[in-house]
Amino acid sequence: MNIRFLAQSEYFNGIHLKEDIILEKEYEQGAFTNLPKVRYYLYYLEENVRKEVMPYSDKVDIFQITDCQYNSDYLYFTEYTDMLDGSFTFNIIRYNLTDHTHTKIISLKDDIQLYPDNKQIKIFILDDANLIIQRALPKVSEAGNYTDFFDFSLILFNFVKNKQILISDENLTRNGIEFILPYNETSCIMKTGYSVYENNRHQLLTKEEAAVESLIILNIQQFISDLQLEQPNMVINAIDQSYYDTTVLKAKIIDNFLIYSKYNYENKDENIIFFDLDTKEIYTCINKTTGKKLLNNATVIEKTPYIISVNSSGTQFLNLITNEIDATYGEEFDIRYVNNNTIISTYIERTLFGKKREMVTIHKFPSKKLILQERGEYIGAVSSNSETTYIFLK
Numbered sequence: 001m002n003i004r005f006l007a008q009s010e011y012f013n014g015i016h017l018k019e020d021i022i023l024e025k026e027y028e029q030g031a032f033t034n035l036p037k038v039r040y041y042l043y044y045l046e047e048n049v050r051k052e053v054m055p056y057s058d059k060v061d062i063f064q065i066t067d068c069q070y071n072s073d074y075l076y077f078t079e080y081t082d083m084l085d086g087s088f089t090f091n092i093i094r095y096n097l098t099d100h101t102h103t104k105i106i107s108l109k110d111d112i113q114l115y116p117d118n119k120q121i122k123i124f125i126l127d128d129a130n131l132i133i134q135r136a137l138p139k140v141s142e143a144g145n146y147t148d149f150f151d152f153s154l155i156l157f158n159f160v161k162n163k164q165i166l167i168s169d170e171n172l173t174r175n176g177i178e179f180i181l182p183y184n185e186t187s188c189i190m191k192t193g194y195s196v197y198e199n200n201r202h203q204l205l206t207k208e209e210a211a212v213e214s215l216i217i218l219n220i221q222q223f224i225s226d227l228q229l230e231q232p233n234m235v236i237n238a239i240d241q242s243y244y245d246t247t248v249l250k251a252k253i254i255d256n257f258l259i260y261s262k263y264n265y266e267n268k269d270e271n272i273i274f275f276d277l278d279t280k281e282i283y284t285c286i287n288k289t290t291g292k293k294l295l296n297n298a299t300v301i302e303k304t305p306y307i308i309s310v311n312s313s314g315t316q317f318l319n320l321i322t323n324e325i326d327a328t329y330g331e332e333f334d335i336r337y338v339n340n341n342t343i344i345s346t347y348i349e350r351t352l353f354g355k356k357r358e359m360v361t362i363h364k365f366p367s368k369k370l371i372l373q374e375r376g377e378y379i380g381a382v383s384s385n386s387e388t389t390y391i392f393l394k
Helices: 170-175 198-204 220-228
Strands: 002-006 015-018 021-028 037-044 049-052 064-067 074-082 088-096 102-110 120-125 130-140 147-158 163-166 177-182 187-192 212-219 238-243 246-254 257-264 269-276 282-287 298-301 304-311 314-319 324-329 334-339 342-350 356-364 370-375 378-385 388-393
Touching: 002 370, 015 378, 037 074, 064 074, 064 177, 074 120, 120 177, 147 170, 147 220, 170 187, 170 212, 177 246, 187 246, 212 220, 212 246, 238 257, 238 269, 246 298, 257 298, 269 298, 334 378, 334 388, 342 378, 342 388
Parallel strands: 002 388, 064 120
Antiparallel strands: 015 021, 021 037, 037 049, 074 088, 088 102, 120 130, 130 147, 147 163, 177 187, 187 212, 212 238, 238 246, 246 257, 257 269, 269 282, 298 304, 304 314, 314 324, 334 342, 342 356, 356 370, 378 388
Protein backbone atom coordinates (compact mmCIF):
# COMPACT_ATOMS: atom_id res chain seq x y z
CA MET A 1 0.00 0.00 0.00
CA ASN A 2 1.32 3.42 -1.00
CA ILE A 3 0.30 6.22 1.40
CA ARG A 4 1.02 9.84 0.50
CA PHE A 5 0.41 12.69 2.96
CA LEU A 6 -0.27 16.12 1.47
CA ALA A 7 0.31 18.59 4.28
CA GLN A 8 -0.55 22.28 4.64
CA SER A 9 -3.77 21.88 2.67
CA GLU A 10 -6.39 24.52 3.46
CA TYR A 11 -9.30 22.40 2.23
CA PHE A 12 -10.15 19.46 0.04
CA ASN A 13 -13.24 19.59 -2.14
CA GLY A 14 -12.16 17.69 -5.18
CA ILE A 15 -13.58 15.03 -7.50
CA HIS A 16 -11.31 12.19 -8.57
CA LEU A 17 -11.10 12.04 -12.38
CA LYS A 18 -8.47 9.38 -13.08
CA GLU A 19 -5.10 8.18 -11.81
CA ASP A 20 -3.69 11.00 -9.64
CA ILE A 21 -5.79 13.82 -11.18
CA ILE A 22 -8.35 15.66 -9.05
CA LEU A 23 -10.86 18.25 -10.31
CA GLU A 24 -11.55 21.24 -8.08
CA LYS A 25 -13.97 24.11 -8.73
CA GLU A 26 -14.06 27.68 -7.47
CA TYR A 27 -17.07 29.97 -7.89
CA GLU A 28 -17.21 33.75 -8.27
CA GLN A 29 -19.59 36.45 -9.45
CA GLY A 30 -19.76 36.57 -13.24
CA ALA A 31 -22.01 38.04 -15.89
CA PHE A 32 -25.18 36.47 -14.48
CA THR A 33 -27.07 37.12 -11.26
CA ASN A 34 -28.72 33.68 -11.17
CA LEU A 35 -25.65 31.49 -11.85
CA PRO A 36 -22.05 32.08 -10.71
CA LYS A 37 -18.99 31.92 -12.90
CA VAL A 38 -16.84 28.85 -12.24
CA ARG A 39 -13.14 28.15 -12.56
CA TYR A 40 -11.82 24.61 -13.05
CA TYR A 41 -8.52 23.43 -11.57
CA LEU A 42 -6.68 20.16 -12.10
CA TYR A 43 -4.74 19.00 -9.06
CA TYR A 44 -1.93 16.57 -9.96
CA LEU A 45 -1.34 14.76 -6.68
CA GLU A 46 2.00 13.13 -7.48
CA GLU A 47 3.51 16.48 -8.44
CA ASN A 48 1.43 18.35 -5.84
CA VAL A 49 0.69 20.92 -8.55
CA ARG A 50 -2.62 22.71 -9.20
CA LYS A 51 -3.30 24.14 -12.68
CA GLU A 52 -6.28 26.12 -13.94
CA VAL A 53 -8.08 24.79 -17.01
CA MET A 54 -8.29 27.38 -19.82
CA PRO A 55 -8.10 30.39 -17.45
CA TYR A 56 -9.18 32.92 -20.09
CA SER A 57 -12.38 31.04 -20.91
CA ASP A 58 -15.62 32.09 -19.17
CA LYS A 59 -17.34 29.03 -17.70
CA VAL A 60 -20.68 28.42 -15.99
CA ASP A 61 -22.33 25.28 -14.57
CA ILE A 62 -25.58 25.81 -16.43
CA PHE A 63 -25.90 22.17 -17.56
CA GLN A 64 -25.39 18.95 -15.60
CA ILE A 65 -22.79 17.06 -17.67
CA THR A 66 -22.03 13.38 -17.03
CA ASP A 67 -19.17 11.63 -18.78
CA CYS A 68 -20.38 8.03 -19.13
CA GLN A 69 -17.02 6.78 -20.42
CA TYR A 70 -15.04 4.68 -17.98
CA ASN A 71 -11.65 6.08 -16.93
CA SER A 72 -12.11 8.89 -19.43
CA ASP A 73 -9.26 10.97 -20.83
CA TYR A 74 -11.49 14.04 -21.02
CA LEU A 75 -13.07 16.74 -18.90
CA TYR A 76 -16.31 18.30 -20.14
CA PHE A 77 -17.58 21.74 -19.17
CA THR A 78 -19.60 24.69 -20.48
CA GLU A 79 -18.13 28.03 -21.57
CA TYR A 80 -20.25 31.00 -22.58
CA THR A 81 -19.94 33.76 -25.15
CA ASP A 82 -21.80 37.06 -25.02
CA MET A 83 -23.45 37.58 -28.42
CA LEU A 84 -23.91 41.32 -27.62
CA ASP A 85 -27.58 41.16 -28.56
CA GLY A 86 -28.87 40.22 -25.12
CA SER A 87 -28.29 36.48 -25.68
CA PHE A 88 -25.48 34.04 -24.93
CA THR A 89 -24.06 30.99 -26.68
CA PHE A 90 -23.08 28.04 -24.50
CA ASN A 91 -20.35 25.75 -25.83
CA ILE A 92 -19.73 22.25 -24.48
CA ILE A 93 -15.95 21.82 -24.38
CA ARG A 94 -14.08 18.52 -24.37
CA TYR A 95 -10.73 19.07 -22.67
CA ASN A 96 -7.97 16.45 -22.98
CA LEU A 97 -6.42 15.70 -19.57
CA THR A 98 -3.20 14.43 -21.11
CA ASP A 99 -2.19 16.90 -23.81
CA HIS A 100 -4.42 19.81 -22.63
CA THR A 101 -5.98 20.37 -26.04
CA HIS A 102 -9.67 21.14 -26.30
CA THR A 103 -12.54 20.82 -28.79
CA LYS A 104 -15.97 22.42 -28.97
CA ILE A 105 -18.41 19.57 -29.51
CA ILE A 106 -21.75 21.40 -29.47
CA SER A 107 -23.14 24.94 -29.13
CA LEU A 108 -26.49 25.82 -27.60
CA LYS A 109 -28.15 29.21 -27.65
CA ASP A 110 -30.53 29.69 -24.75
CA ASP A 111 -32.10 32.16 -22.36
CA ILE A 112 -29.89 32.20 -19.26
CA GLN A 113 -32.74 33.63 -17.17
CA LEU A 114 -34.58 30.29 -17.37
CA TYR A 115 -31.89 28.63 -15.22
CA PRO A 116 -31.89 27.13 -12.68
CA ASP A 117 -35.57 27.51 -11.69
CA ASN A 118 -37.49 27.19 -14.98
CA LYS A 119 -35.37 24.82 -17.04
CA GLN A 120 -32.95 21.98 -16.47
CA ILE A 121 -30.64 20.29 -18.97
CA LYS A 122 -28.68 17.11 -18.34
CA ILE A 123 -26.07 16.04 -20.89
CA PHE A 124 -24.79 12.46 -20.94
CA ILE A 125 -21.61 11.88 -22.98
CA LEU A 126 -22.05 8.30 -24.22
CA ASP A 127 -18.91 7.84 -26.34
CA ASP A 128 -16.55 9.77 -28.61
CA ALA A 129 -19.36 10.77 -30.97
CA ASN A 130 -22.73 10.58 -29.21
CA LEU A 131 -24.43 12.32 -26.34
CA ILE A 132 -27.93 12.63 -24.92
CA ILE A 133 -29.46 16.02 -24.18
CA GLN A 134 -32.31 15.74 -21.69
CA ARG A 135 -34.43 18.86 -21.25
CA ALA A 136 -36.76 19.08 -18.26
CA LEU A 137 -39.36 21.79 -17.70
CA PRO A 138 -41.44 22.44 -14.56
CA LYS A 139 -44.72 20.62 -14.23
CA VAL A 140 -47.40 21.31 -11.61
CA SER A 141 -48.78 18.42 -9.57
CA GLU A 142 -52.44 17.45 -9.83
CA ALA A 143 -53.15 19.02 -6.44
CA GLY A 144 -51.49 22.22 -7.59
CA ASN A 145 -49.30 22.39 -4.48
CA TYR A 146 -45.97 21.27 -5.99
CA THR A 147 -43.91 22.07 -9.08
CA ASP A 148 -40.76 20.26 -10.22
CA PHE A 149 -38.86 19.17 -13.33
CA PHE A 150 -41.15 16.37 -14.51
CA ASP A 151 -41.71 17.29 -18.19
CA PHE A 152 -38.94 15.51 -20.14
CA SER A 153 -37.74 15.54 -23.74
CA LEU A 154 -34.56 13.87 -24.96
CA ILE A 155 -32.47 13.81 -28.12
CA LEU A 156 -29.55 11.66 -29.20
CA PHE A 157 -26.97 13.93 -30.81
CA ASN A 158 -24.03 12.73 -32.90
CA PHE A 159 -21.63 15.67 -32.64
CA VAL A 160 -19.23 14.21 -35.20
CA LYS A 161 -21.87 13.91 -37.94
CA ASN A 162 -23.94 16.82 -36.55
CA LYS A 163 -27.06 14.64 -36.57
CA GLN A 164 -29.80 14.45 -33.96
CA ILE A 165 -32.57 11.94 -33.28
CA LEU A 166 -35.59 12.59 -31.08
CA ILE A 167 -35.80 9.87 -28.43
CA SER A 168 -39.30 8.41 -28.26
CA ASP A 169 -38.82 5.57 -25.76
CA GLU A 170 -41.76 5.79 -23.35
CA ASN A 171 -39.74 5.02 -20.21
CA LEU A 172 -37.18 7.76 -20.91
CA THR A 173 -39.70 10.41 -21.94
CA ARG A 174 -42.11 9.60 -19.11
CA ASN A 175 -39.63 9.12 -16.25
CA GLY A 176 -36.41 10.77 -17.41
CA ILE A 177 -32.81 9.73 -16.75
CA GLU A 178 -31.80 10.53 -13.18
CA PHE A 179 -28.16 9.42 -13.45
CA ILE A 180 -25.70 7.22 -15.32
CA LEU A 181 -22.66 5.68 -13.61
CA PRO A 182 -19.79 4.28 -15.73
CA TYR A 183 -18.89 0.74 -14.69
CA ASN A 184 -16.32 -0.59 -17.17
CA GLU A 185 -15.12 0.04 -20.73
CA THR A 186 -18.41 -1.13 -22.26
CA SER A 187 -21.12 -0.79 -19.62
CA CYS A 188 -22.86 1.72 -17.35
CA ILE A 189 -25.55 1.72 -14.70
CA MET A 190 -28.51 3.94 -15.63
CA LYS A 191 -31.32 4.98 -13.30
CA THR A 192 -34.55 6.20 -14.84
CA GLY A 193 -37.28 7.80 -12.77
CA TYR A 194 -36.97 10.40 -10.03
CA SER A 195 -36.91 9.57 -6.33
CA VAL A 196 -40.00 10.56 -4.33
CA TYR A 197 -37.84 10.98 -1.20
CA GLU A 198 -36.34 14.23 -2.49
CA ASN A 199 -38.23 17.41 -1.60
CA ASN A 200 -40.87 15.36 0.25
CA ARG A 201 -42.39 14.29 -3.08
CA HIS A 202 -43.99 11.22 -1.50
CA GLN A 203 -46.36 13.52 0.40
CA LEU A 204 -46.91 15.96 -2.44
CA LEU A 205 -47.51 13.61 -5.39
CA THR A 206 -50.19 11.00 -5.90
CA LYS A 207 -49.21 7.41 -6.62
CA GLU A 208 -50.31 7.85 -10.24
CA GLU A 209 -48.00 10.87 -10.66
CA ALA A 210 -44.89 9.14 -9.31
CA ALA A 211 -42.27 7.75 -11.67
CA VAL A 212 -41.32 4.11 -11.96
CA GLU A 213 -37.69 3.98 -10.84
CA SER A 214 -35.52 1.47 -12.69
CA LEU A 215 -31.86 0.49 -12.31
CA ILE A 216 -30.51 -0.82 -15.59
CA ILE A 217 -27.20 -2.26 -16.77
CA LEU A 218 -26.43 -0.70 -20.15
CA ASN A 219 -24.12 -1.81 -22.87
CA ILE A 220 -23.39 1.68 -24.21
CA GLN A 221 -22.95 0.78 -27.87
CA GLN A 222 -26.08 -1.37 -27.87
CA PHE A 223 -27.96 1.46 -26.17
CA ILE A 224 -26.86 3.91 -28.87
CA SER A 225 -27.89 1.48 -31.60
CA ASP A 226 -31.31 0.99 -30.01
CA LEU A 227 -31.83 4.75 -29.73
CA GLN A 228 -30.95 5.18 -33.39
CA LEU A 229 -33.84 2.82 -34.30
CA GLU A 230 -36.22 5.38 -32.73
CA GLN A 231 -38.26 2.70 -30.96
CA PRO A 232 -41.09 3.89 -28.67
CA ASN A 233 -40.56 0.92 -26.33
CA MET A 234 -36.97 -0.31 -26.14
CA VAL A 235 -36.38 -3.69 -24.53
CA ILE A 236 -34.22 -2.94 -21.50
CA ASN A 237 -34.10 -5.33 -18.55
CA ALA A 238 -33.99 -3.67 -15.14
CA ILE A 239 -32.05 -5.28 -12.30
CA ASP A 240 -34.37 -3.56 -9.80
CA GLN A 241 -37.44 -1.34 -9.80
CA SER A 242 -39.14 0.88 -7.23
CA TYR A 243 -42.44 2.71 -7.19
CA TYR A 244 -43.89 5.30 -4.82
CA ASP A 245 -43.82 3.56 -1.40
CA THR A 246 -40.30 2.31 -2.08
CA THR A 247 -37.79 4.72 -3.58
CA VAL A 248 -34.08 4.74 -4.39
CA LEU A 249 -32.11 7.36 -2.44
CA LYS A 250 -28.55 7.10 -3.74
CA ALA A 251 -26.19 4.74 -5.58
CA LYS A 252 -22.48 4.22 -6.07
CA ILE A 253 -20.08 1.68 -7.55
CA ILE A 254 -17.16 0.17 -5.65
CA ASP A 255 -15.09 -2.50 -7.38
CA ASN A 256 -17.55 -5.05 -8.84
CA PHE A 257 -20.53 -3.95 -6.72
CA LEU A 258 -23.39 -1.60 -7.45
CA ILE A 259 -24.42 -0.33 -4.01
CA TYR A 260 -27.70 1.50 -3.62
CA SER A 261 -30.08 2.60 -0.91
CA LYS A 262 -33.87 2.12 -0.94
CA TYR A 263 -36.28 3.69 1.52
CA ASN A 264 -39.59 1.96 2.32
CA TYR A 265 -42.31 4.31 3.53
CA GLU A 266 -44.57 1.57 4.88
CA ASN A 267 -41.87 -0.09 6.98
CA LYS A 268 -40.01 3.17 7.60
CA ASP A 269 -36.64 1.55 7.00
CA GLU A 270 -33.69 1.87 4.66
CA ASN A 271 -32.40 -1.12 2.73
CA ILE A 272 -28.80 -1.17 1.47
CA ILE A 273 -28.37 -3.47 -1.53
CA PHE A 274 -25.01 -4.75 -2.78
CA PHE A 275 -25.49 -6.09 -6.31
CA ASP A 276 -22.48 -8.05 -7.59
CA LEU A 277 -22.20 -6.97 -11.23
CA ASP A 278 -20.13 -10.03 -12.08
CA THR A 279 -22.02 -12.85 -10.37
CA LYS A 280 -25.44 -11.10 -10.02
CA GLU A 281 -25.53 -12.09 -6.33
CA ILE A 282 -27.32 -9.73 -3.95
CA TYR A 283 -26.48 -8.88 -0.33
CA THR A 284 -28.68 -6.62 1.82
CA CYS A 285 -28.70 -4.79 5.12
CA ILE A 286 -31.75 -3.12 6.70
CA ASN A 287 -31.57 -0.02 8.89
CA LYS A 288 -34.58 0.58 11.16
CA THR A 289 -33.43 4.03 12.30
CA THR A 290 -35.75 6.38 10.42
CA GLY A 291 -33.98 9.09 8.44
CA LYS A 292 -30.43 7.86 9.04
CA LYS A 293 -28.66 7.24 5.74
CA LEU A 294 -26.46 4.13 5.57
CA LEU A 295 -24.97 4.38 2.09
CA ASN A 296 -21.89 6.30 3.26
CA ASN A 297 -21.17 3.35 5.58
CA ALA A 298 -21.39 0.76 2.81
CA THR A 299 -18.03 -0.32 1.41
CA VAL A 300 -16.18 -3.18 -0.26
CA ILE A 301 -12.93 -4.64 1.06
CA GLU A 302 -11.10 -7.21 -1.04
CA LYS A 303 -14.29 -7.95 -3.02
CA THR A 304 -16.35 -8.47 0.15
CA PRO A 305 -19.34 -6.21 1.00
CA TYR A 306 -19.28 -4.53 4.43
CA ILE A 307 -21.49 -2.23 6.47
CA ILE A 308 -19.67 0.02 8.93
CA SER A 309 -21.63 0.73 12.12
CA VAL A 310 -20.87 2.63 15.32
CA ASN A 311 -22.11 1.53 18.75
CA SER A 312 -20.91 1.45 22.37
CA SER A 313 -18.23 -1.10 21.44
CA GLY A 314 -16.70 1.16 18.80
CA THR A 315 -16.78 0.94 15.02
CA GLN A 316 -17.67 -2.47 13.63
CA PHE A 317 -17.27 -3.96 10.15
CA LEU A 318 -20.13 -6.32 9.35
CA ASN A 319 -19.33 -8.87 6.64
CA LEU A 320 -22.57 -9.27 4.64
CA ILE A 321 -21.53 -12.63 3.20
CA THR A 322 -20.89 -14.34 6.55
CA ASN A 323 -23.06 -11.94 8.59
CA GLU A 324 -20.21 -11.76 11.10
CA ILE A 325 -18.25 -8.84 12.57
CA ASP A 326 -14.76 -9.12 11.06
CA ALA A 327 -13.16 -6.26 13.01
CA THR A 328 -14.01 -3.74 15.73
CA TYR A 329 -12.09 -0.49 16.25
CA GLY A 330 -12.20 1.12 19.69
CA GLU A 331 -14.38 4.17 20.28
CA GLU A 332 -11.27 6.39 20.35
CA PHE A 333 -10.84 5.83 16.59
CA ASP A 334 -12.94 7.85 14.17
CA ILE A 335 -12.98 5.90 10.87
CA ARG A 336 -12.55 8.42 8.05
CA TYR A 337 -11.71 6.51 4.86
CA VAL A 338 -11.39 2.98 3.50
CA ASN A 339 -9.33 1.92 0.50
CA ASN A 340 -9.41 -1.80 -0.10
CA ASN A 341 -7.85 -3.34 3.03
CA THR A 342 -6.48 -0.09 4.47
CA ILE A 343 -8.44 1.75 7.16
CA ILE A 344 -7.71 5.43 7.81
CA SER A 345 -8.87 6.84 11.14
CA THR A 346 -8.16 9.73 13.47
CA TYR A 347 -7.88 9.99 17.24
CA ILE A 348 -7.03 12.68 19.76
CA GLU A 349 -3.71 12.32 21.57
CA ARG A 350 -2.85 14.21 24.76
CA THR A 351 0.73 15.39 25.33
CA LEU A 352 2.50 15.36 28.70
CA PHE A 353 1.26 18.90 29.26
CA GLY A 354 -2.37 18.00 28.53
CA LYS A 355 -2.44 19.58 25.07
CA LYS A 356 -4.66 17.84 22.51
CA ARG A 357 -3.46 17.01 19.02
CA GLU A 358 -5.05 15.02 16.22
CA MET A 359 -3.31 11.93 14.89
CA VAL A 360 -4.04 10.15 11.61
CA THR A 361 -3.59 6.40 11.70
CA ILE A 362 -3.51 3.74 9.00
CA HIS A 363 -4.40 0.17 9.96
CA LYS A 364 -4.38 -3.08 8.01
CA PHE A 365 -7.79 -4.74 7.78
CA PRO A 366 -8.90 -7.03 9.39
CA SER A 367 -5.83 -7.59 11.58
CA LYS A 368 -5.87 -3.93 12.78
CA LYS A 369 -2.08 -3.88 12.50
CA LEU A 370 -0.82 -0.28 12.69
CA ILE A 371 0.97 0.55 9.45
CA LEU A 372 1.59 4.26 9.84
CA GLN A 373 0.53 7.31 11.81
CA GLU A 374 1.03 11.03 11.28
CA ARG A 375 0.28 14.15 13.29
CA GLY A 376 -2.08 16.61 11.60
CA GLU A 377 -5.68 17.67 11.12
CA TYR A 378 -7.38 15.34 8.65
CA ILE A 379 -9.44 17.11 5.99
CA GLY A 380 -9.88 14.45 3.30
CA ALA A 381 -8.54 11.50 1.33
CA VAL A 382 -8.72 10.14 -2.18
CA SER A 383 -7.49 6.99 -3.94
CA SER A 384 -5.98 6.76 -7.40
CA ASN A 385 -6.32 2.97 -7.27
CA SER A 386 -6.77 0.20 -4.71
CA GLU A 387 -3.11 0.45 -3.69
CA THR A 388 -2.55 4.21 -3.49
CA THR A 389 -4.17 6.69 -1.11
CA TYR A 390 -3.54 10.43 -0.76
CA ILE A 391 -4.35 11.97 2.63
CA PHE A 392 -4.85 15.74 2.99
CA LEU A 393 -3.72 17.33 6.25
CA LYS A 394 -4.21 20.91 7.36
